[in-house]
Amino acid sequence: MPSAKRSFAPPQEVTGYFDGKTNRPAFSWLDVWAEEHAYRFTVAKATELDLLNAFRRTISQALSDGQGIDSWRPLIQAELTKLGWWGPRLVMDPTGQDDPVRVDFSNPRRLKTIFWSNVNSARSAGQWERAQRSKKFLPYALYVATTSSDPRPEHRALVGTILPVDHPFWRSYWPPNGWGCKCQVRMISAREAERLIGTTRIVGSKLDGSDITIEYRDTAPDLGPPVDVINRRTGERSSIPAGIDPGWHTNPGLARASTLIANLEAQLAEAAPVDANRVLTELWADPYLRLAPLLPEKVWLPAGHNPALAAELGAVSPVISIPTNVITDRIRVHSMAITDFALLPEMLRAGIILPDMAGSAKTRTVLYRLGRTIWRAFVVASSNGYLRVNSMHQQDHKRLRQKLKDMGIDWPLGD
Secondary structure: OOOOOOOOOOOHHHHHHHHOOEEOOEOOHHHOOHHHHHOEEOOEOOOOHHHHHHHHHHHHHHHHHOOOHHHHHHHHHHHHHHHOOOOEEEEOOOOOOOOOEEEEOOOHHHHHHHHHHHHHHHHHHHHHHHHHHHOOOOOEEEEEOOOOOOOOHHHHHHOOEEEEOOOOHHHHHOOOOOOOOOOEEEEEOHHHHHHHOOOEEEEEEOOOOOEEEEEOEOOOOOOOOOEEEEOOOOOOEEEEOOOOOOOOOOOHHHHHHHHHHHHHHHHHHHOOHHHHHHHHHHHHHOOOHHHHHHOOOOOEEEEEEOHHHHHHHOOOOOEEEEEHHHHHHHHHHHOOOHHHHHHHHHHHHHOEEEEOOOOOOOEEEEEEEEOOEEEEEEEEEOOOOOEEEEEEEEOOHHHHHHHHHHOOOOOOOOO
């Protein structure tokens, strides 16, 4: 097999998004719906785990090497040939909902759909992550012209839309917006946005000789009312914004950041401490979770798991959360780094739990030593019975020693 020319590797947030997914064998693309694609890897009709792993492993390799579909095709052909899946096969629906179907994973059109749907979603999520990190300097997103030779009229109508990165419009219309969609956005400064809005640019000619123009505007075009769609496999009802293919109506990067949190809360509440702390540590290593403090809305991030502390404070769950506004305050005012908060799972598991130094019965002080550094956090039982971290910071040894002495507590500071 001829060696493929190596291209530029993509940013880490692109590969991190893809590699951070978990496998979800599925008979139909409808089995994994909307936001679930942000954390599940699936290929329609790949109901066997070995088969799904072959797709995942080779797409991950192509992404990491910055390669396109022409370089990926021989990789997947070799893998599927070994598994006996290169060519037509009869696939049974494990749920029994649909009849068996004949599938051919060697079909070029099917391979193209599988490759580009996964790669474009990963690139979209990576671009959204970079947009969140750079929005202080590039606060606007511009919907730019597609590279397709025959763009969909609905998508062409979106070109020229300029809106702030956190505008609700981008929750749904951050491309790709459908199967095979090649639309893109470009981050721009406030100065460029001001210069473009209200102007028109000629970008080509139609067959009848009339001009193709882009109108730059700071309002979203009216494509019509949303469409109600019922997923025939799951029964889930969704309201799909006009101009978007069902299943593509979410922002991959935003969905990853939000669903990571929502899906873990319930799991952690029932988990054994050792499992919960392992999951929490992995969670805080995920770059998309660390974007949560940059989002405009307040989000509660799972930060720890301590059944003993929950029992002591009469909490309804052993999960301890930290609101994003506390994190942003610590970063902005106290010059902490987002990576500092990745200490919380271990700190809340293994730190020493003390009474509140201010005397509150519903608050506990948590101290944790890391080398010569002492970290302190306050955990509060909220009015509805949930445990929250409302502060975290490094503690001066001298002041802490005096406070502990006043409380009659002997805890070696290690200095």
